[in-house]
Amino acid sequence: MSWKKLQQDLATACYIASDELAMAVYLAMKQQRPLLLEGAAGVGKTEIARQLSKLRGTNLIRLQCYEGLDANTAIYEWNYQKQLLRVQASSGEAADRLESQIFSEEYLLKRPLLEAITQATAPVLLIDEIDRADEEFEAYLLEVLSEYQVSVPELGTISATSKPLVVLTSNGTRDLSDALRRRCFYSYVGYPDASTELAILNARLPEINQSLAQQIIGFVQALRKEDLEKKPGVAEMLDWAAALSGLGIAKLSDDPVELQATLVCLLKTQADQFSMPREITERLVGKVVE
Numbered sequence: 001m002s003w004k005k006l007q008q009d010l011a012t013a014c015y016i017a018s019d020e021l022a023m024a025v026y027l028a029m030k031q032q033r034p035l036l037l038e039g040a041a042g043v044g045k046t047e048i049a050r051q052l053s054k055l056r057g058t059n060l061i062r063l064q065c066y067e068g069l070d071a072n073t074a075i076y077e078w079n080y081q082k083q084l085l086r087v088q089a090s091s092g093e094a095a096d097r098l099e100s101q102i103f104s105e106e107y108l109l110k111r112p113l114l115e116a117i118t119q120a121t122a123p124v125l126l127i128d129e130i131d132r133a134d135e136e137f138e139a140y141l142l143e144v145l146s147e148y149q150v151s152v153p154e155l156g157t158i159s160a161t162s163k164p165l166v167v168l169t170s171n172g173t174r175d176l177s178d179a180l181r182r183r184c185f186y187s188y189v190g191y192p193d194a195s196t197e198l199a200i201l202n203a204r205l206p207e208i209n210q211s212l213a214q215q216i217i218g219f220v221q222a223l224r225k226e227d228l229e230k231k232p233g234v235a236e237m238l239d240w241a242a243a244l245s246g247l248g249i250a251k252l253s254d255d256p257v258e259l260q261a262t263l264v265c266l267l268k269t270q271a272d273q274f275s276m277p278r279e280i281t282e283r284l285v286g287k288v289v290e
Contacts, residue, residue, distance in 0.1 A: 042233015
């Protein structure tokens with residue numbers, strides 16, 4: 001498969017990838033290296049992992065990062081309740097034999113990282129919002145991604161059955177280490193230009209009126225230039241387009257009151273909604289409606 005064929009397959013699955021993104025994904029797959037995708041929320045970083053798992057016919061395993069995430073939550077834990085029940089039922093069994101039994105794979109709870117490297121068929125491992133995890137976890141993750149193995153003190157080293165395709169995403173809330181960046185292919189996923197975003201809209205909502213579709217894209221592109229706390233991403237644009245289409249709106253200027261009410265699909269903070277009174281909405285509509 002060439003990178004162009006991958007790009008076409010993603011487009012068939014309604015994911016419009018730029019040349020740079022398609023190439024980064026292709027090289028990550030070809031060379032079995034992690035892929036780091038950075039960009040604002042809502043531009044399609046997580047979605048590409050879902051589409052890749054579908055294209056490859058493999059499982060998608062997701063690790064959602066957050067502050068305080070530790071190795072136990074991400075890699076493995078022991079099933080303490082099951083171990084306790086086994087100990088209570090041992091009734092005088094030799095301690096060394098009992099220990100070897102309760103610290104076996106039967107009592108091991110696999111978390112996303114361990115689950116990903118022990119699949120019979122290589123899955124797509126999505127490490128979502130790695131910038132939300134702390135630097136200590138990021139350092140531990142480097143070891144796992146370098147060797148594709150996990151050390152469990154009671155069992156020893158568990159090596160990968162197959163190497164997963166690893167996709168890391170970051171919203172840029174903190175700087176990632178140079179060490180992590182060196183181990184990954186990288187692509188910045190920005191807001192799409194008007195023609196690309198129109199192609200995305202048509203792929204996801206093929207029945208939408210084309211005049212309305214062009215107005216939606218023009219409005220959203222102009223809205224992102226306003227001073228907002230959270231600029232609407234592609235996901236918000238698609239939600240808004242579906243809402244307008246479902247309401248039977250054929251032209252953004254038809255009903256200013258109704259249109260203003262639908263901005264709840266695009267503006268996701270109180271400050272942003274307050275900063276977009278009807279006068280500004282009408283000004284932006286005037287730019288895209290002839």
